[in-house]
Amino acid sequence: xxxxxxxxxxxxxxxxxxxxxxxxxxxxxxxxxxxxxxxxxxxxxxxxxxxxxxxxxxxxxxxxxxxxxxxxxxxxxxxxxxxxxxxxxxxxxxxxxxxxxxxxxxxxxxxxxxxxxxxxxxxxxxxxxxxxxxxxxxxxxxxxxxxxxxxxxxxxxxxxxxxxxxxxxxxxxxxxxxxxxxxxxxxxxxxxxxxxxxxxxxxxxxxxxxxxxxxxxxxxxxxxxxxxxxxxxxxxxxxxxxxxxxxxxxxxxxxxxxxxxxxxxxxxxxxxxxxxxxxxxxxxxxxxxxxxxxxxxxxxxxxxxxxxxxxxxxxxxxxxxxxxxxxxxxxxxxxxxxxxxxxxxxxxxxxxxxxxxxxxxxxxxxxxxxxxxxxxxxxxxxxxxxxxxxxxxxxxxxxxxxxxxxxxxxxxxxxxxxxxxxxxxxxxxxxxxxxxxxxxxxxxxxxxxxxxxxxxxxxxxxxxxxxxxxxxxxxxxxxxxxxxxxxxxxxxxxxxxxxxxxxxxxxxxxxxxxxxxxxxxxxxxxxxxxxxxxxxxxxxxxxxxxxxxxxx
Numbered sequence: 001x002x003x004x005x006x007x008x009x010x011x012x013x014x015x016x017x018x019x020x021x022x023x024x025x026x027x028x029x030x031x032x033x034x035x036x037x038x039x040x041x042x043x044x045x046x047x048x049x050x051x052x053x054x055x056x057x058x059x060x061x062x063x064x065x066x067x068x069x070x071x072x073x074x075x076x077x078x079x080x081x082x083x084x085x086x087x088x089x090x091x092x093x094x095x096x097x098x099x100x101x102x103x104x105x106x107x108x109x110x111x112x113x114x115x116x117x118x119x120x121x122x123x124x125x126x127x128x129x130x131x132x133x134x135x136x137x138x139x140x141x142x143x144x145x146x147x148x149x150x151x152x153x154x155x156x157x158x159x160x161x162x163x164x165x166x167x168x169x170x171x172x173x174x175x176x177x178x179x180x181x182x183x184x185x186x187x188x189x190x191x192x193x194x195x196x197x198x199x200x201x202x203x204x205x206x207x208x209x210x211x212x213x214x215x216x217x218x219x220x221x222x223x224x225x226x227x228x229x230x231x232x233x234x235x236x237x238x239x240x241x242x243x244x245x246x247x248x249x250x251x252x253x254x255x256x257x258x259x260x261x262x263x264x265x266x267x268x269x270x271x272x273x274x275x276x277x278x279x280x281x282x283x284x285x286x287x288x289x290x291x292x293x294x295x296x297x298x299x300x301x302x303x304x305x306x307x308x309x310x311x312x313x314x315x316x317x318x319x320x321x322x323x324x325x326x327x328x329x330x331x332x333x334x335x336x337x338x339x340x341x342x343x344x345x346x347x348x349x350x351x352x353x354x355x356x357x358x359x360x361x362x363x364x365x366x367x368x369x370x371x372x373x374x375x376x377x378x379x380x381x382x383x384x385x386x387x388x389x390x391x392x393x394x395x396x397x398x399x400x401x402x403x404x405x406x407x408x409x410x411x412x413x414x415x416x417x418x419x420x421x422x423x424x425x426x427x428x429x430x431x432x433x434x435x436x437x438x439x440x441x442x443x444x445x446x447x448x449x450x451x452x453x454x455x456x457x458x459x460x461x462x463x464x465x466x467x468x469x470x471x472x473x474x475x476x477x478x479x480x481x482x483x484x485x486x487x488x489x490x491x492x493x494x495x496x497x498x499x500x501x502x503x504x505x506x507x508x509x510x511x512x513x514x515x516x517x518x519x520x521x522x523x524x525x526x527x528x529x530x531x532x533x534x535x536x537x538x539x540x541x542x543x544x545x546x547x548x549x550x551x552x
Contacts, residue, residue, distance in 0.1 A: 053143045054180020057207030059157055059170055061216040062249070062429055066148050068157050068171070070180075070206075073144035074126035076117040078108040082136030089134050093117060096128035108136070119162050120144050143180075147261070152219050155255045155274040156212075156374070156427075159264060168272045170428075173375040174210045177431060181205040208432035213249035218242055221541045222254035225516075225534045230256040233521035233530050239275035239406045240517075240534060242542060243425060245417040245510040247438055250372070250410075250427045251542070253277075276410075277377045280403040281517065284484030285340045285466075285527070286502045287399030290412060291348055292333055293453045294360035297445045300352045303452050306332045309343045315394030320346050323483065338459030340466050340481060342398045349397030357396065358385035363444050364422070366404055370411045371424040371439070380404045399484060400492075406515045413502050416454060417510035419447040454478045458507050467501065467528050470536035474550030475543055478510075479503030479535060481527030486520070496520050499530035505539045511548045514538050 055070040090105035107117045145160050158169020166175035222240040242252040259271045295301045308330045312321040320342050336344030367382030381403035395401030415422045423441030457478035461467050466481045482500040485492035500517045504510040514535050521530035
């Protein structure tokens with residue numbers, strides 16, 4: 001009996017010892033081998049890392065007025081399997097978001113454990129959703145891109161993706177500077193999942209501001225003028241550019257049709273392009289100013305040179321005629337510009353010769369980018385002299401057989417306006433408060449020749465000129481109309497045109513250079529009808545606005 005008891009006690013002791021050893025082994029395994037993993041799991045159940053978006057940097061006009069900025073917002077999401085009554089909750093959430101119940105219902109009934117209900121929601125709407133306190137509906141911190149001046153300069157400013165990355169325009173080219181750095185906060189919860197503390201892990205950093213040379217007031221006026229042109233002439237597209245003649249700063253760069261950057265669902269990629277830098281066209285008669293200026297600077301002609309001009313001129317297999325029928329006339333160089341004589345411009349081109357004129361075209365900056373700080377700038381199309389045919393000298397002096405962009409024309413007319421210096425147009429004035437240097441440029445013609453050509457271009461807006469109906473009280477204007485047939489596979493179209501006007505004002509001491517280009521206008525297809533009036537309106541607004549004194 002005594003032995004049996006001792007045996008049972010021994011067995012019980014052995015079992016207890018084995019259990020104790022097992023506990024020690026288990027404890028060692030949990031603490032030494034799995035401790036870090038288990039601690040991490042516990043922390044993940046009790047902690048959430050919340051990303052705090054850094055605000056995207058502002059895009060400002062030359063006066064510091066915000067064209068695009070950022071403010072805090074939220075993204076509303078759903079955990080569909082947690083939603084008990086989808087139709088009812090969809091109605092409630094849609095009301096708070098001021099959106100479609102059908103779209104919300106579709107979002108909250110998606111398969112899987114997560115779906116977006118609405119992104120880039122302002123804090124007022126996000127607060128209304130939060131007050132509903134619906135299970136399965138949550139929100140994440142986000143930022144909104146806002147445009148305090150409305151949709152002006154949309155194609156220049158550019159679009160931003162839902163993820164906050166720049167897609168087009170300045171938003172894309174300056175994306176690295178504009179993008180903020182996200183911060184982090186640690187949310188600690190108790191065993192029941194209720195938050196008990198919020199700790200800052202890393203501060204968010206806002207992106208850097210970019211200040212443009214655009215003036216929001218002039219930009220708005222340019223877009224108003226283009227809207228008038230768009231409504232009446234219904235073109236494919238149109239562009240208006242206003243440049244400071246003395247600094248080459250771009251004061252306005254407007255496009256038509258406009259685009260809504262907050263709703264790109266209906267926009268084609270072409271709608272987002274900045275016409276002023278990306279659209280190429282044959283300039284037509286606006287190019288004749290460079291034919292004349294090149295001939296004057298090279299000594300081929302003088303301001304008093306006169307030519308007896310037949311109604312047409314034949315160059316190899318091509319016959320060049322005037323846009324309006326006339327008899328034989330005698331015109332000086334200024335008269336050729338004022339009356340936009342095709343025969344006269346070709347005659348001057350022949351006097352210069354193709355090789356010399358080809359070099360002048362390159363010297364004016366055509367066939368290469370201006371260097372303006374904007375993405376996707378086109379360089380136009382200019383044939384090298386080695387590819388010229390016999391009839392090319394009959395095309396190029398009148399602005400055919402080459403393609404330009406509006407910004408190239410503004411740059412080149414800027415040289416006529418500022419006394420002969422070709423400068424890179426400037427669109428960005430400051431980055432993070434640091435001034436972007438102005439381009440000093442290089443001289444291509446003398447101040448005397450620049451003044452002579454401007455004097456001749458006054459005749460375009462004088463009685464007998466092609467834009468004689470355009471005037472601004474108190475100011476003398478200079479400029480040139482252009483009406484270019486669009487080239488097709490079958491030759492030049494007789495029904496499709498690009499109408500344009502290039503102008504400087506005031507003529508004797510220019511303050512601004514203005515380009516208006518209208519692609520395939522209806523209800524009047526000439527530069528005088530579709531583009532010149534827009535120049536007149538822009539000059540009439542901009543000159544007094546800038547405080548330019550009258551000269552009459």
